[in-house]
Amino acid sequence: MRILHIANFYGDKSGGIRTTIHNLGHSYIQRGHEFTFIVPGSGFYCEETPTGRMIHLPSILIPFSGGYRIIRRNKDVKNLITTLKPDAIEISDRFTLSQIGTWARKRGIPAVVLSHETLSGLVKTHLRFSLTRFVNWHNRRLASRFKYVIATTQFAAKEFKEIGTPNLVTIPLGVDLVNFHPRNRDESLRTELLKGADILLVHCGRLSPEKKPERSMQALELLLQQGINAHLVYVGIGPLQKKLMQASKDLPVTFLGYVAGRQKLAAILSSADISLAPGPIETFCLAAMESLASGTPVVASKTSAVGEFLLLGSEHPVGAVFDNTALGYAEAIKDVMRLRSRNSDLARQCNQQAENFPWSATVSQMLRLHDDSQKVKKAQHRLRAA
Missing domain, CATH: 3.40.50.2000 (Glycogen Phosphorylase B;)
Incomplete structure (x- = not known):
């Protein structure tokens, strides 16, 4: 299976998203899949890494963010998707990359989005008050654009459960149990x-x-x-x-x-x-x-x-x-x-509690989602052929 992960807010010194992508990629490759990830960079270039093929796209530096960047044009992302022909797409940005879900679905490519943050929490943190109607509208729109919305905890899932999101899946992230002991x-x-x-x-x-x-x-x-x-x-x-x-x-x-x-x-x-x-x-x-x-x-x-x-x-x-x-x-x-x-x-x-969260479990659950998507996709192809 060819799996493509697209992320913003990724850099040499970024934390959770970088760690997540690298561990997913490493595990996918070990299980015989092909993994490519697209991230923001200073220009367009590609490199082979132990965790998959990494493609950098021209990006915009976000002021006062401490070095975070976002990909400049979604058109560049779409062009790469057309070239790479992935079987499944993973998105790590619920804001600027959400349109990719709708675009991919129209072309028969199943896409999932990982909700790494809670929008209601971000609103309260930065605006000091809640915008419940806006948050619910955004989350409904986000869910409608992807085959699945993936939350990593019950806390992350809560704002989607409150609006009855039917395609919500909870998959905890993992931890490196070899290096951390x-x-x-x-x-x-x-x-x-x-x-x-x-x-x-x-x-x-x-x-x-x-x-x-x-x-x-x-x-x-x-x-x-x-x-x-x-x-x-x-x-x-x-x-x-x-x-x-x-x-x-x-x-x-x-x-x-x-x-x-x-x-x-x-x-x-x-x-x-x-x-x-x-x-x-x-x-x-x-x-x-x-x-x-x-x-x-x-x-x-x-x-x-x-x-x-x-x-x-x-x-x-x-x-x-x-x-x-x-x-x-x-x-x-x-x-x-x-x-x-x-x-x-x-x-x-x-340490025993952390052992309940191996990356192998995360990857197995992600692959089950992608395999389900592939079965649906192949069934549709057979219907067309008939």
Whole structure:
């Protein structure tokens, strides 16, 4: 099968979408399929990669986004689709690329869209009020353009369920269980990052407004005031980086920037005491899942999807959630500190929970969708031939 994935907001230092595409591509190729992905670039060029053929198209740099780009012309995408003749199309952009779904359907090519974000959450974050009628209209239109809308969690699926979307499918993303594991814990690296502190907090993610990275620093200040000797490490870059660095001048905070090597990132996550995920509208949060795979419990916003993975309310939770306030955040961090102190098996339990989300399961479910599409497509061809 020839599978084509088209994405915006992809770059050398982008996070979740890049990781998702690479893992899907690698797994598709291992199972004997052909995989190509189209992403924004500085010009038009093609390269072969271990995760498939990557085609860059001329794009527009989005101001104040920290380097994100979107493909300049959908016409270029359509021309490539005509040339590549894919059997199935995957779209990772519910906004500027949504028209591709309708265009592809008219040409007999089944297309699915992955909803990596919640529109209702984005509206509330950036506009401070809800636009329910607009959100519902957009989501209905999006669903009508694709064979399936794929949500990665129940949280991501909620706004589509509320309008009765008939072609909604929930497929969780996966986690790299080979590279992320408790065995990567490095005591010398931990000592280096602690800089004399007792508790190592790691915030891994893009430093952008919708992810509320400043909340981790606000919680740290409260912990310090309560006599807890903690050090906060930020892993990632984004438009808020400079502002955060200025605000951290008198605080025990380290900014590591973008960490390219998976092994280095895995060592950082597994050497931390707690991983922080304050984004209030995260629809999956791969960094949180990678932290669990590394044996590190997670503190996350109670309004995001991350709580779905933390076994909250069970006998052995692997993290905690907070109410989107600095005080609530600090208290949740202390709850997990107490959890660590009384549960010597916590790292193994975190890793076991992550093992429920292998990429192999994600890929199997995606291929079942595509195979179903192919059966429908072939049946239609036979009817025409008859």
